[in-house]
Amino acid sequence: MFQQLFTSLYQALLGTPAPSSLIPVYQKSIFPGVGLSTFFAVALGMALVYYVVLNRLMTTALFKTSHWLLFVLLTAVAAAALAYSQAHSVVTESLNSSGVALEGIEQSAYNRYVLGFLCVNALFGALFFVFWSFVVKSFSTSARTTPVRWPN
Template identity: 60%
Template structure:
C-alpha cells in the first residue's frame, strides 16, 4: 500500500523517470524507500522538537522561529535522503545490468534526480507540518507552536 502511495505521489509530481529503462527501479525501490524514510525523518524531527526539547529537556526552544529552524533542517535532511538513496539505487542498477548511458541520457538522469530531490524536500516539509499537528499536544511549552489551532 505504501509502495503504491509513494509511487503515485512522486509520479504525479514528477512524471515518469527518464531514461525509461530505470522506471522499474524507481517504482519498486526509490520512490517507496525515499518516501518512507522521509516520513520517519519528519516524524523524528517533530518528536525531537515537541517531546525532547519542549517536554523532557524543557528548553526555551519553543517559539515559531525555532519551529521554522526545525522545518528547515527537515527540508535539508529530506533533500539529502532523496539524493543519496536515488543516486545509489540508480548506480547499483546500472552496474548490475551493465548498461551504459549516453551523454544525453546522463544529463536527463541528473535533471530528473534534481527534480526528485526538490520534490522530496517539499514532501519532507509537508510531512513535518502534518507530524507537528499530530504530536504538538505532547509538548509542555510548545503546544501553540506554530499556531494555536486546534488547542
C-alpha cells in the same frame, strides 16, 4: 499500498523517470522507500525531537514560530539528502548489476530528474513535518501552541 501511493505522488509532480530504462527501479525501490523513510523517519523523527526532546525533556526556549520554521527547513534538507543518497545508490547498484552505463543525454536527463526528485522530496518532508507537528505537539510542555494554537 504505500508503493502505489508514493509512486503516484512522485510521478504526479515529476512525470515518468528519466531515462526510461530506470522506470522500474524508481517505481519498485526508490519511490516507496524514500517516501516511507521521509514520512516516518525524517519528518516524524524531527517532530519528536522538536516537541518531545527539546520542548519537554530538555525544556529549552525553542518554542517560537521562528524555531519551528528552522526545524521545517532542517527537515526539508534532511529529506532532500535522503532522496539524493537513496536514488544515487539504488541507481548506481542497478546500473552496475546490469552492466549498463549512462552516457551523454541519458546522464543529463538522469541528473535533472534526480534534482527534481530531491526538491519534491524536500517539499514532502516539510509537509510531513507540518502534519506530524499537529499530531505530536500535545506531548510538549513549552511548545503546545507552536506553530498555531489550534487544536489546543
